[in-house]
Amino acid sequence: METSKVLKDMASELTKSMKPESIPLISAETSSEFVNKRVSKDQEKPVLKKNSKSALILKAGYTKEKRMFEVTMMAVFACLQLSLLLIVGSHFQKENIGAFILSIVFGALLADFGSGFVHWAADTWGSVDIPVIGQAFIRPFREHHVDPIAMTKHDIVETNGDNCMIANLILAPTLIRCFLYGDDWILENFNFLVFTATLAVYVCLTNQIHKWSHVVSKLPRAVKVLQDLHVILPRHHHHIHHISPHETYFCITGGWLNYPLEKIKFFQTLEIIIEACTGIYNSCK
Secondary structure: OHHHHHHHHHHHHHHOOOOHHHOOOOOHHHHHHHHHHOOEOOEOOOOOOOOHHHHHHHHOOOOHHHHHHHHHHHHHHHHHHHHHHHHHHHOOOHHHHHHHHHHHHHHHHHHHHHHHHHHHHHHHOOOOOOOOHHHHHHHHHHHHHHOOOHHHHOOHHHHHHHHHHHHHHHHHHHHHHHHHHHHHHHHHOHHHHHHHHHHHHHHHHHHHHHHHOOOOOOOOHHHHHHHHOOOOOOHHHHOOOOOOOOOOOOOOOOOOOHHHHHHOOHHHHHHHHHHHHHOOOOOOO
């Protein structure tokens, strides 16, 4: 079928090894319009257009105040995470290695699911005009669909600041308990602490991992190895999400849960339930 062929061509274009600036930029509007309306016998490849006006409007939402907030959140995260890692390291017992590994696995999986849920919610509901969360969370995802390569130009602060805030909300209550209840509580809940530390690290790094999945040149060799081993989100895996209509493979930490969630139609079913219960419909359709 022509549409299937077009989708394959688009995926091929996205995965070519070229400089980020030269990759065709696909917005939800342009790619959907081409696939649904512009397919003809005489035209085999899509004419992709960059929605520069929309990208600039969304980019303008990144203010000096927002950056100061992100810098603060990153500094707080560094202190909290280091504190928890020191507690875990000083209370580690090698006879619990099995539970230790399982705690790491479950922490990583929950981070992956959380990234998918937040990604789906930001893609599906609300607008950038909603106070606080509109600029902090919805804007980056909407900007990303208008200009998928823009995030590769973000520095470490803009990339990771918001996620550090979420990680801090995970770390702070756990550390308060550690300091209040002491060694006995720490030993009794050691696996939970390992789980929390892993969850926080992956949550913090999710946007950085996502950014790496869009960089096609000058990636550190260690990052490429981790992508190839699927320890973090591989580039070819995430590009499935960027094929119109952008309604699948939302998990962007490791992408491990994308296939099973897609098989059971988790997000599609959740959208139907929300629409049926609230009367609120997908704001991006």
